[in-house]
Amino acid sequence: MPGWAEILVRSFVFLIVLFLITKGLGKKQMSQLNIFQYITGIVIGSIVAIHVTDVATNPVYGILALAVWFLIPVTVEFLALKSKGFRNIFQGKGTVLIQNGKIMEDNMKKERFTTDNLLEELRNNQVFNAADVEFAVLEPTGKVNLLPKKENQPITPKILGTNVSPEKESQTVIMDGNALLEPLANASLNTNWLETELTKMNVSIENVFLGQVDSDGQLTVDLYDDKLAVPEPTEKPLLLASMKKCQADLELFALATESQESKDLYQKNSERMQQAIDKITPYLQ
Template identity: 65%
Template sequence: MPEWILISLRALGFLIVLFFITKWLGKKQISQLNVFEYISGIVLGGIAAIYTLDTTSNFFYGVLAMFIWFIVPFSVEFLSLKSKSLRDYTQGKATVFIQDGKIMEDNLKKEGYSTDDLLEKLRDNNVFLASDVEFAVLEPSGSFSVLPKTENRPLTAKDLGITLAPQKEPQTVIMDGRVLLEALANLNLSKNWLETELEKLNVSLENVFLAQADTNAQLTVDLYDDKIAVPSPVELPLLLATMKKSQADLELFALATENEDAKQMYEKNSKKLQTAIDLVSPLVN
Protein backbone atom coordinates (compact mmCIF):
# COMPACT_ATOMS: atom_id res chain seq x y z
CA MET A 1 0.00 0.00 0.00
CA PRO A 2 1.41 3.46 -0.89
CA GLU A 3 2.65 5.37 2.17
CA TRP A 4 0.44 8.39 1.49
CA ILE A 5 -2.66 6.21 1.55
CA LEU A 6 -1.51 4.60 4.81
CA ILE A 7 -0.93 8.01 6.43
CA SER A 8 -4.34 9.19 5.23
CA LEU A 9 -6.07 6.14 6.69
CA ARG A 10 -4.20 6.45 9.99
CA ALA A 11 -5.01 10.16 10.20
CA LEU A 12 -8.67 9.44 9.54
CA GLY A 13 -8.68 6.71 12.18
CA PHE A 14 -7.07 8.91 14.84
CA LEU A 15 -9.40 11.77 13.93
CA ILE A 16 -12.40 9.54 14.56
CA VAL A 17 -10.91 8.30 17.86
CA LEU A 18 -10.14 11.88 18.98
CA PHE A 19 -13.66 13.00 18.07
CA PHE A 20 -15.30 10.37 20.25
CA ILE A 21 -12.82 10.90 23.12
CA THR A 22 -13.57 14.62 23.11
CA LYS A 23 -17.30 13.92 23.03
CA TRP A 24 -16.98 11.57 26.01
CA LEU A 25 -14.90 14.07 27.97
CA GLY A 26 -17.74 16.57 27.58
CA LYS A 27 -18.17 20.21 26.54
CA LYS A 28 -15.97 21.40 29.38
CA GLN A 29 -12.92 19.94 27.65
CA ILE A 30 -13.39 22.23 24.64
CA SER A 31 -14.33 25.39 26.53
CA GLN A 32 -12.29 26.76 29.44
CA LEU A 33 -9.69 24.18 30.46
CA ASN A 34 -8.09 23.69 33.83
CA VAL A 35 -4.41 22.68 34.05
CA PHE A 36 -5.09 18.94 33.99
CA GLU A 37 -7.45 19.14 31.01
CA TYR A 38 -5.05 21.44 29.17
CA ILE A 39 -2.18 18.93 29.50
CA SER A 40 -4.30 15.95 28.49
CA GLY A 41 -5.63 17.83 25.46
CA ILE A 42 -2.10 18.62 24.23
CA VAL A 43 -0.85 15.07 24.77
CA LEU A 44 -3.83 13.49 22.99
CA GLY A 45 -3.19 15.67 19.96
CA GLY A 46 0.52 14.85 20.10
CA ILE A 47 -0.10 11.11 20.25
CA ALA A 48 -2.43 11.30 17.26
CA ALA A 49 0.14 13.31 15.24
CA ILE A 50 3.09 11.01 16.06
CA TYR A 51 1.29 7.75 15.34
CA THR A 52 -0.22 9.20 12.17
CA LEU A 53 3.13 10.12 10.57
CA ASP A 54 5.17 7.17 11.87
CA THR A 55 3.91 4.43 9.58
CA THR A 56 6.20 1.84 11.22
CA SER A 57 4.45 2.22 14.59
CA ASN A 58 1.54 0.04 15.61
CA PHE A 59 -1.76 1.82 15.08
CA PHE A 60 -3.40 0.08 18.00
CA TYR A 61 -0.57 1.11 20.33
CA GLY A 62 -1.48 4.68 19.51
CA VAL A 63 -5.16 4.00 20.24
CA LEU A 64 -4.14 2.37 23.55
CA ALA A 65 -2.05 5.37 24.54
CA MET A 66 -4.92 7.72 23.67
CA PHE A 67 -7.32 5.56 25.66
CA ILE A 68 -5.08 5.81 28.74
CA TRP A 69 -4.88 9.60 28.36
CA PHE A 70 -8.67 9.60 28.05
CA ILE A 71 -9.51 7.33 30.97
CA VAL A 72 -7.22 9.13 33.46
CA PRO A 73 -8.69 12.66 33.07
CA PHE A 74 -12.18 11.14 32.79
CA SER A 75 -11.68 9.29 36.10
CA VAL A 76 -10.16 12.35 37.78
CA GLU A 77 -13.09 14.46 36.60
CA PHE A 78 -15.55 11.90 37.94
CA LEU A 79 -13.80 11.69 41.33
CA SER A 80 -13.52 15.49 41.49
CA LEU A 81 -17.30 15.75 41.42
CA LYS A 82 -17.38 13.84 44.71
CA SER A 83 -14.32 15.36 46.43
CA LYS A 84 -13.84 19.08 47.01
CA SER A 85 -10.19 18.65 48.09
CA LEU A 86 -9.35 16.63 44.94
CA ARG A 87 -11.16 19.20 42.82
CA ASP A 88 -9.16 22.03 44.37
CA TYR A 89 -5.91 20.13 43.78
CA THR A 90 -6.52 19.12 40.15
CA GLN A 91 -8.53 22.10 38.93
CA GLY A 92 -7.08 24.80 41.16
CA LYS A 93 -8.79 27.38 43.36
CA ALA A 94 -10.02 30.86 42.63
CA THR A 95 -7.68 33.70 43.65
CA VAL A 96 -9.14 36.90 45.09
CA PHE A 97 -7.59 40.04 43.59
CA ILE A 98 -9.89 42.67 45.14
CA GLN A 99 -11.79 42.21 48.39
CA ASP A 100 -13.91 44.80 50.19
CA GLY A 101 -12.69 47.33 47.64
CA LYS A 102 -8.99 46.72 48.44
CA ILE A 103 -6.45 45.27 46.01
CA MET A 104 -4.72 42.13 47.32
CA GLU A 105 -1.13 42.78 46.18
CA ASP A 106 0.23 39.47 47.52
CA ASN A 107 -2.32 37.48 45.50
CA LEU A 108 -1.40 39.43 42.37
CA LYS A 109 2.28 38.49 42.82
CA LYS A 110 1.35 34.89 43.57
CA GLU A 111 -0.42 34.55 40.21
CA GLY A 112 2.21 36.57 38.32
CA TYR A 113 -0.16 39.45 37.59
CA SER A 114 1.06 43.04 37.34
CA THR A 115 -1.04 46.11 38.08
CA ASP A 116 -1.42 46.63 34.33
CA ASP A 117 -2.74 43.07 33.98
CA LEU A 118 -5.31 43.71 36.72
CA LEU A 119 -6.48 46.96 35.12
CA GLU A 120 -6.76 45.21 31.74
CA LYS A 121 -8.94 42.50 33.27
CA LEU A 122 -11.13 45.16 34.86
CA ARG A 123 -11.51 46.95 31.53
CA ASP A 124 -12.54 43.64 29.94
CA ASN A 125 -15.44 43.74 32.41
CA ASN A 126 -16.31 47.36 31.53
CA VAL A 127 -14.79 48.71 34.75
CA PHE A 128 -12.30 51.56 34.39
CA LEU A 129 -11.77 52.53 38.05
CA ALA A 130 -10.46 49.97 40.52
CA SER A 131 -12.19 51.96 43.26
CA ASP A 132 -15.57 51.02 41.72
CA VAL A 133 -15.00 47.32 42.48
CA GLU A 134 -16.17 45.58 45.64
CA PHE A 135 -14.85 42.11 44.80
CA ALA A 136 -12.83 40.59 41.94
CA VAL A 137 -11.57 37.05 41.55
CA LEU A 138 -9.43 35.11 39.07
CA GLU A 139 -11.16 31.80 38.34
CA PRO A 140 -9.21 28.51 37.96
CA SER A 141 -10.09 28.55 34.24
CA GLY A 142 -8.36 31.93 33.84
CA SER A 143 -11.57 33.97 33.49
CA PHE A 144 -11.99 37.09 35.63
CA SER A 145 -15.16 37.87 37.60
CA VAL A 146 -16.00 41.32 38.97
CA LEU A 147 -18.62 42.52 41.45
CA PRO A 148 -19.00 46.33 41.32
CA LYS A 149 -19.84 48.27 44.45
CA THR A 150 -23.56 48.63 45.11
CA GLU A 151 -23.75 52.24 43.99
CA ASN A 152 -22.05 51.36 40.68
CA ARG A 153 -24.37 48.54 39.68
CA PRO A 154 -27.16 49.15 37.16
CA LEU A 155 -30.67 49.41 38.57
CA THR A 156 -32.84 46.34 38.21
CA ALA A 157 -36.59 45.83 38.35
CA LYS A 158 -36.12 44.35 41.83
CA ASP A 159 -34.37 47.53 43.02
CA LEU A 160 -37.35 49.56 41.79
CA GLY A 161 -39.87 47.19 43.37
CA ILE A 162 -41.27 46.14 40.00
CA THR A 163 -42.43 42.56 39.53
CA LEU A 164 -41.92 41.30 35.99
CA ALA A 165 -43.49 38.27 34.42
CA PRO A 166 -41.15 35.32 33.80
CA GLN A 167 -39.86 35.04 30.26
CA LYS A 168 -38.81 32.11 28.14
CA GLU A 169 -35.85 32.41 25.84
CA PRO A 170 -36.68 33.54 22.27
CA GLN A 171 -36.98 30.70 19.79
CA THR A 172 -35.95 30.50 16.15
CA VAL A 173 -39.13 29.26 14.48
CA ILE A 174 -38.01 29.54 10.84
CA MET A 175 -34.49 28.92 9.60
CA ASP A 176 -33.49 28.94 5.93
CA GLY A 177 -37.14 28.85 4.92
CA ARG A 178 -37.94 25.78 7.07
CA VAL A 179 -40.39 25.78 9.98
CA LEU A 180 -38.92 24.44 13.25
CA LEU A 181 -41.83 22.75 14.99
CA GLU A 182 -39.91 21.99 18.18
CA ALA A 183 -39.13 25.68 18.68
CA LEU A 184 -42.81 26.55 18.21
CA ALA A 185 -43.79 23.92 20.76
CA ASN A 186 -41.33 25.38 23.29
CA LEU A 187 -43.39 28.60 23.22
CA ASN A 188 -46.72 26.74 23.14
CA LEU A 189 -47.33 28.01 19.61
CA SER A 190 -48.57 26.18 16.53
CA LYS A 191 -47.81 26.21 12.83
CA ASN A 192 -51.24 27.75 12.22
CA TRP A 193 -50.27 30.68 14.48
CA LEU A 194 -47.07 31.13 12.51
CA GLU A 195 -48.89 31.12 9.18
CA THR A 196 -51.38 33.69 10.52
CA GLU A 197 -48.56 35.98 11.69
CA LEU A 198 -46.83 35.72 8.32
CA GLU A 199 -50.11 36.63 6.60
CA LYS A 200 -50.35 39.74 8.81
CA LEU A 201 -46.88 40.74 7.60
CA ASN A 202 -47.83 39.88 4.00
CA VAL A 203 -44.86 37.51 3.80
CA SER A 204 -44.70 33.99 2.38
CA LEU A 205 -42.80 31.23 4.14
CA GLU A 206 -40.50 30.65 1.15
CA ASN A 207 -39.18 34.23 1.39
CA VAL A 208 -38.24 33.98 5.08
CA PHE A 209 -34.57 33.45 5.85
CA LEU A 210 -34.90 33.71 9.65
CA ALA A 211 -37.86 34.22 11.99
CA GLN A 212 -37.83 34.37 15.77
CA ALA A 213 -40.61 34.55 18.35
CA ASP A 214 -40.35 35.77 21.94
CA THR A 215 -42.23 34.81 25.07
CA ASN A 216 -44.95 37.36 24.23
CA ALA A 217 -45.58 35.65 20.88
CA GLN A 218 -44.15 38.55 18.89
CA LEU A 219 -42.66 37.48 15.58
CA THR A 220 -39.64 39.16 13.98
CA VAL A 221 -38.69 38.21 10.44
CA ASP A 222 -35.64 38.56 8.19
CA LEU A 223 -36.20 37.95 4.48
CA TYR A 224 -33.93 36.67 1.73
CA ASP A 225 -34.65 39.87 -0.18
CA ASP A 226 -33.02 42.64 1.88
CA LYS A 227 -34.79 45.32 -0.15
CA ILE A 228 -38.20 44.38 1.25
CA ALA A 229 -39.03 46.17 4.51
CA VAL A 230 -40.85 44.13 7.17
CA PRO A 231 -42.92 46.03 9.76
CA SER A 232 -41.96 45.67 13.42
CA PRO A 233 -44.31 43.80 15.79
CA VAL A 234 -47.10 46.06 17.04
CA GLU A 235 -49.32 43.73 19.08
CA LEU A 236 -48.14 44.80 22.54
CA PRO A 237 -47.98 48.56 21.81
CA LEU A 238 -51.45 48.30 20.26
CA LEU A 239 -52.75 46.48 23.33
CA LEU A 240 -51.36 49.18 25.62
CA ALA A 241 -52.83 51.94 23.46
CA THR A 242 -56.24 50.23 23.55
CA MET A 243 -56.09 49.94 27.34
CA LYS A 244 -55.20 53.64 27.70
CA LYS A 245 -58.07 54.62 25.38
CA SER A 246 -60.52 52.48 27.38
CA GLN A 247 -59.34 54.06 30.63
CA ALA A 248 -59.78 57.54 29.20
CA ASP A 249 -63.30 56.61 27.97
CA LEU A 250 -64.24 55.45 31.47
CA GLU A 251 -63.13 58.79 32.91
CA LEU A 252 -65.20 60.63 30.30
CA PHE A 253 -68.24 58.48 31.07
CA ALA A 254 -67.82 59.27 34.77
CA LEU A 255 -67.78 62.99 34.03
CA ALA A 256 -70.70 62.82 31.60
CA THR A 257 -73.18 60.85 33.71
CA GLU A 258 -75.37 62.33 36.42
CA ASN A 259 -76.14 58.99 37.96
CA GLU A 260 -74.03 58.64 41.11
CA ASP A 261 -74.00 54.83 41.04
CA ALA A 262 -72.84 54.82 37.42
CA LYS A 263 -70.28 57.54 38.16
CA GLN A 264 -68.76 55.48 41.02
CA MET A 265 -68.74 52.37 38.85
CA TYR A 266 -66.92 54.18 36.01
CA GLU A 267 -64.40 55.73 38.41
CA LYS A 268 -63.77 52.40 40.16
CA ASN A 269 -63.14 50.55 36.90
CA SER A 270 -61.03 53.41 35.58
CA LYS A 271 -58.72 53.08 38.59
CA LYS A 272 -58.53 49.29 38.11
CA LEU A 273 -57.65 49.73 34.46
CA GLN A 274 -55.01 52.33 35.34
CA THR A 275 -53.43 49.82 37.74
CA ALA A 276 -53.36 47.24 34.94
CA ILE A 277 -51.77 49.80 32.60
CA ASP A 278 -49.06 50.53 35.18
CA LEU A 279 -48.29 46.81 35.41
CA VAL A 280 -48.28 46.24 31.66
CA SER A 281 -46.28 49.33 30.65
CA PRO A 282 -42.83 48.01 31.80
CA LEU A 283 -43.41 44.81 29.84
CA VAL A 284 -44.29 46.66 26.65
CA ASN A 285 -41.54 49.27 26.91
Protein backbone atom coordinates in the same frame (compact mmCIF):
# COMPACT_ATOMS: atom_id res chain seq x y z
CA MET B 1 0.65 0.13 1.23
CA PRO B 2 2.38 3.33 0.03
CA GLY B 3 3.48 5.71 2.77
CA TRP B 4 1.13 8.48 1.65
CA ALA B 5 -1.85 6.12 1.67
CA GLU B 6 -0.99 4.84 5.15
CA ILE B 7 -0.82 8.42 6.44
CA LEU B 8 -4.26 9.11 4.98
CA VAL B 9 -5.70 5.99 6.62
CA ARG B 10 -4.04 6.78 9.94
CA SER B 11 -5.30 10.35 9.82
CA PHE B 12 -8.84 9.19 9.23
CA VAL B 13 -8.71 6.54 11.98
CA PHE B 14 -7.13 8.82 14.57
CA LEU B 15 -9.56 11.61 13.67
CA ILE B 16 -12.45 9.31 14.54
CA VAL B 17 -10.75 8.15 17.74
CA LEU B 18 -9.94 11.72 18.76
CA PHE B 19 -13.53 12.80 18.05
CA LEU B 20 -14.90 10.00 20.24
CA ILE B 21 -12.46 10.81 23.04
CA THR B 22 -13.35 14.50 22.96
CA LYS B 23 -17.07 13.67 23.04
CA GLY B 24 -16.44 11.33 25.96
CA LEU B 25 -14.48 13.91 27.94
CA GLY B 26 -17.43 16.29 27.76
CA LYS B 27 -17.97 19.98 27.10
CA LYS B 28 -15.59 21.12 29.85
CA GLN B 29 -12.67 19.94 27.72
CA MET B 30 -13.80 22.34 24.97
CA SER B 31 -14.07 25.36 27.26
CA GLN B 32 -11.28 27.23 28.98
CA LEU B 33 -8.93 24.60 30.37
CA ASN B 34 -7.72 24.13 33.91
CA ILE B 35 -4.20 22.82 34.59
CA PHE B 36 -4.96 19.11 34.23
CA GLN B 37 -7.14 19.56 31.15
CA TYR B 38 -4.38 21.64 29.58
CA ILE B 39 -1.84 18.84 30.14
CA THR B 40 -4.29 16.22 28.85
CA GLY B 41 -4.93 18.20 25.66
CA ILE B 42 -1.20 18.56 24.94
CA VAL B 43 -0.46 14.86 25.48
CA ILE B 44 -3.40 13.63 23.41
CA GLY B 45 -2.49 16.01 20.57
CA SER B 46 1.13 14.82 20.67
CA ILE B 47 0.13 11.14 20.57
CA VAL B 48 -2.07 11.71 17.55
CA ALA B 49 0.56 13.78 15.73
CA ILE B 50 3.29 11.15 16.25
CA HIS B 51 1.23 8.15 15.16
CA VAL B 52 -0.31 9.92 12.17
CA THR B 53 2.92 11.21 10.62
CA ASP B 54 5.38 8.42 11.59
CA VAL B 55 4.54 5.30 9.59
CA ALA B 56 7.19 3.33 11.52
CA THR B 57 5.10 3.43 14.69
CA ASN B 58 2.42 0.88 15.52
CA PRO B 59 -0.99 2.61 15.36
CA VAL B 60 -2.40 0.10 17.87
CA TYR B 61 0.00 1.47 20.47
CA GLY B 62 -1.22 4.96 19.65
CA ILE B 63 -4.87 3.99 20.16
CA LEU B 64 -3.91 2.22 23.42
CA ALA B 65 -2.13 5.36 24.64
CA LEU B 66 -5.17 7.47 23.75
CA ALA B 67 -7.40 5.06 25.68
CA VAL B 68 -5.17 5.48 28.73
CA TRP B 69 -5.26 9.28 28.45
CA PHE B 70 -9.02 9.08 28.08
CA LEU B 71 -9.40 7.07 31.27
CA ILE B 72 -7.04 9.26 33.30
CA PRO B 73 -9.00 12.56 32.99
CA VAL B 74 -12.33 10.72 33.37
CA THR B 75 -11.05 9.19 36.62
CA VAL B 76 -9.73 12.55 37.80
CA GLU B 77 -13.07 14.22 37.07
CA PHE B 78 -14.90 11.48 38.98
CA LEU B 79 -12.64 11.81 42.02
CA ALA B 80 -12.89 15.61 41.84
CA LEU B 81 -16.66 15.32 42.22
CA LYS B 82 -16.14 13.37 45.45
CA SER B 83 -13.37 15.37 47.12
CA LYS B 84 -12.84 19.12 47.45
CA GLY B 85 -9.18 18.61 48.40
CA PHE B 86 -8.55 16.43 45.36
CA ARG B 87 -10.30 19.01 43.19
CA ASN B 88 -8.10 21.79 44.52
CA ILE B 89 -4.93 19.82 43.74
CA PHE B 90 -5.73 18.69 40.22
CA GLN B 91 -8.08 21.42 39.01
CA GLY B 92 -6.82 24.37 41.03
CA LYS B 93 -8.82 26.97 42.94
CA GLY B 94 -9.54 30.65 42.54
CA THR B 95 -7.17 33.32 43.82
CA VAL B 96 -8.59 36.58 45.15
CA LEU B 97 -7.00 39.59 43.43
CA ILE B 98 -9.24 42.35 44.84
CA GLN B 99 -11.16 42.12 48.11
CA ASN B 100 -13.28 44.83 49.71
CA GLY B 101 -11.96 47.22 47.08
CA LYS B 102 -8.30 46.54 47.99
CA ILE B 103 -5.80 44.96 45.58
CA MET B 104 -4.18 41.86 47.11
CA GLU B 105 -0.55 42.36 46.06
CA ASP B 106 0.70 39.18 47.77
CA ASN B 107 -1.80 37.03 45.89
CA MET B 108 -0.81 38.69 42.62
CA LYS B 109 2.86 37.92 43.28
CA LYS B 110 1.96 34.33 44.13
CA GLU B 111 0.23 33.93 40.76
CA ARG B 112 2.90 36.02 38.94
CA PHE B 113 0.09 38.34 37.91
CA THR B 114 1.36 41.81 37.03
CA THR B 115 -0.46 45.11 37.38
CA ASP B 116 -0.72 45.29 33.59
CA ASN B 117 -2.33 41.84 33.55
CA LEU B 118 -4.86 42.96 36.15
CA LEU B 119 -5.75 46.15 34.29
CA GLU B 120 -6.12 44.21 31.04
CA GLU B 121 -8.53 41.76 32.66
CA LEU B 122 -10.51 44.63 34.19
CA ARG B 123 -10.84 46.22 30.76
CA ASN B 124 -12.03 42.86 29.39
CA ASN B 125 -14.83 43.13 31.98
CA GLN B 126 -15.67 46.71 30.87
CA VAL B 127 -14.03 48.24 33.97
CA PHE B 128 -11.39 50.93 33.47
CA ASN B 129 -10.78 51.97 37.07
CA ALA B 130 -9.60 49.47 39.71
CA ALA B 131 -11.24 51.61 42.40
CA ASP B 132 -14.65 50.68 40.96
CA VAL B 133 -14.17 46.98 41.82
CA GLU B 134 -15.38 45.46 45.08
CA PHE B 135 -14.17 41.89 44.48
CA ALA B 136 -12.16 40.11 41.77
CA VAL B 137 -10.97 36.51 41.58
CA LEU B 138 -8.56 34.74 39.24
CA GLU B 139 -10.24 31.46 38.26
CA PRO B 140 -8.30 28.19 37.70
CA THR B 141 -8.94 28.65 33.96
CA GLY B 142 -7.02 31.96 34.01
CA LYS B 143 -10.13 34.11 33.62
CA VAL B 144 -10.78 37.02 36.00
CA ASN B 145 -14.34 37.47 37.27
CA LEU B 146 -15.27 40.56 39.24
CA LEU B 147 -18.02 42.27 41.18
CA PRO B 148 -18.29 46.06 40.76
CA LYS B 149 -18.98 48.20 43.78
CA LYS B 150 -22.66 48.72 44.52
CA GLU B 151 -22.73 52.27 43.14
CA ASN B 152 -21.14 51.09 39.89
CA GLN B 153 -23.48 48.17 39.22
CA PRO B 154 -26.09 48.48 36.47
CA ILE B 155 -29.56 49.59 37.56
CA THR B 156 -32.01 46.70 37.56
CA PRO B 157 -35.80 46.60 38.01
CA LYS B 158 -35.20 44.98 41.42
CA ILE B 159 -33.16 47.99 42.56
CA LEU B 160 -35.89 50.32 41.32
CA GLY B 161 -38.56 48.22 43.01
CA THR B 162 -40.54 47.69 39.80
CA ASN B 163 -42.14 44.54 38.48
CA VAL B 164 -41.27 43.09 35.09
CA SER B 165 -42.82 40.24 33.20
CA PRO B 166 -41.09 36.85 33.35
CA GLU B 167 -39.27 36.06 30.12
CA LYS B 168 -38.81 32.60 28.70
CA GLU B 169 -36.56 31.36 25.94
CA SER B 170 -37.43 32.60 22.46
CA GLN B 171 -38.41 29.86 20.05
CA THR B 172 -36.99 29.74 16.52
CA VAL B 173 -40.06 28.81 14.46
CA ILE B 174 -38.73 29.55 10.96
CA MET B 175 -35.30 28.70 9.63
CA ASP B 176 -34.13 28.92 6.01
CA GLY B 177 -37.66 29.42 4.77
CA ASN B 178 -39.11 26.37 6.55
CA ALA B 179 -41.44 26.20 9.54
CA LEU B 180 -40.11 24.25 12.54
CA LEU B 181 -42.93 22.28 14.14
CA GLU B 182 -41.28 21.37 17.46
CA PRO B 183 -40.46 24.98 18.50
CA LEU B 184 -43.98 25.99 17.47
CA ALA B 185 -45.39 23.30 19.74
CA ASN B 186 -43.09 24.41 22.58
CA ALA B 187 -44.58 27.90 22.27
CA SER B 188 -48.12 26.42 22.21
CA LEU B 189 -48.58 27.65 18.63
CA ASN B 190 -49.29 26.04 15.27
CA THR B 191 -48.73 26.61 11.56
CA ASN B 192 -52.10 28.33 11.14
CA TRP B 193 -51.06 30.99 13.65
CA LEU B 194 -47.73 31.35 11.87
CA GLU B 195 -49.37 31.82 8.48
CA THR B 196 -51.73 34.42 9.93
CA GLU B 197 -48.85 36.43 11.45
CA LEU B 198 -46.86 36.30 8.20
CA THR B 199 -49.94 37.46 6.28
CA LYS B 200 -50.20 40.48 8.60
CA MET B 201 -46.61 41.33 7.70
CA ASN B 202 -47.29 40.69 4.00
CA VAL B 203 -44.41 38.20 4.00
CA SER B 204 -44.12 34.73 2.45
CA ILE B 205 -42.47 32.04 4.54
CA GLU B 206 -40.12 31.19 1.67
CA ASN B 207 -38.62 34.66 1.97
CA VAL B 208 -37.91 34.34 5.71
CA PHE B 209 -34.34 33.52 6.69
CA LEU B 210 -35.04 33.41 10.43
CA GLY B 211 -38.23 33.78 12.45
CA GLN B 212 -38.49 33.78 16.25
CA VAL B 213 -41.32 34.00 18.78
CA ASP B 214 -40.63 35.64 22.14
CA SER B 215 -42.21 34.73 25.47
CA ASP B 216 -45.10 37.13 24.76
CA GLY B 217 -45.99 35.34 21.51
CA GLN B 218 -44.71 38.11 19.22
CA LEU B 219 -43.16 37.04 15.93
CA THR B 220 -40.06 38.75 14.55
CA VAL B 221 -38.53 37.80 11.21
CA ASP B 222 -35.37 38.42 9.23
CA LEU B 223 -35.76 38.21 5.45
CA TYR B 224 -33.34 37.00 2.81
CA ASP B 225 -33.71 40.38 1.11
CA ASP B 226 -32.09 42.85 3.50
CA LYS B 227 -33.53 45.78 1.55
CA LEU B 228 -37.08 44.92 2.59
CA ALA B 229 -38.28 46.42 5.87
CA VAL B 230 -40.50 44.37 8.18
CA PRO B 231 -42.76 46.21 10.65
CA GLU B 232 -42.04 45.72 14.34
CA PRO B 233 -44.59 43.81 16.45
CA THR B 234 -47.32 46.17 17.72
CA GLU B 235 -49.66 43.90 19.68
CA LYS B 236 -48.55 45.00 23.15
CA PRO B 237 -48.50 48.77 22.45
CA LEU B 238 -51.92 48.51 20.80
CA LEU B 239 -53.36 46.60 23.75
CA LEU B 240 -52.05 49.18 26.24
CA ALA B 241 -53.35 52.04 24.10
CA SER B 242 -56.79 50.39 23.87
CA MET B 243 -56.98 49.99 27.64
CA LYS B 244 -56.00 53.62 28.22
CA LYS B 245 -58.63 54.76 25.70
CA CYS B 246 -61.27 52.64 27.45
CA GLN B 247 -60.36 54.19 30.82
CA ALA B 248 -60.49 57.71 29.35
CA ASP B 249 -63.90 56.99 27.78
CA LEU B 250 -65.28 55.83 31.12
CA GLU B 251 -64.13 59.06 32.76
CA LEU B 252 -65.69 61.06 29.92
CA PHE B 253 -69.00 59.19 30.30
CA ALA B 254 -68.95 59.87 34.05
CA LEU B 255 -68.59 63.60 33.41
CA ALA B 256 -71.21 63.69 30.65
CA THR B 257 -74.07 61.89 32.37
CA GLU B 258 -76.48 63.64 34.74
CA SER B 259 -77.57 60.45 36.48
CA GLN B 260 -75.71 60.05 39.76
CA GLU B 261 -76.14 56.29 39.64
CA SER B 262 -74.61 56.10 36.14
CA LYS B 263 -71.89 58.59 37.13
CA ASP B 264 -70.89 56.39 40.10
CA LEU B 265 -70.91 53.28 37.92
CA TYR B 266 -68.69 54.86 35.26
CA GLN B 267 -66.36 56.29 37.87
CA LYS B 268 -66.04 52.95 39.67
CA ASN B 269 -65.23 51.07 36.45
CA SER B 270 -62.81 53.81 35.41
CA GLU B 271 -60.88 53.29 38.66
CA ARG B 272 -60.89 49.52 38.12
CA MET B 273 -59.57 49.97 34.61
CA GLN B 274 -56.82 52.27 35.90
CA GLN B 275 -55.80 49.66 38.45
CA ALA B 276 -55.63 47.04 35.69
CA ILE B 277 -53.52 49.40 33.56
CA ASP B 278 -51.11 50.01 36.45
CA LYS B 279 -50.68 46.27 36.99
CA ILE B 280 -50.25 45.27 33.36
CA THR B 281 -48.14 48.20 32.14
CA PRO B 282 -44.78 46.61 33.20
CA TYR B 283 -45.69 43.54 31.12
CA LEU B 284 -46.58 45.53 28.00
CA GLN B 285 -43.55 47.83 27.85
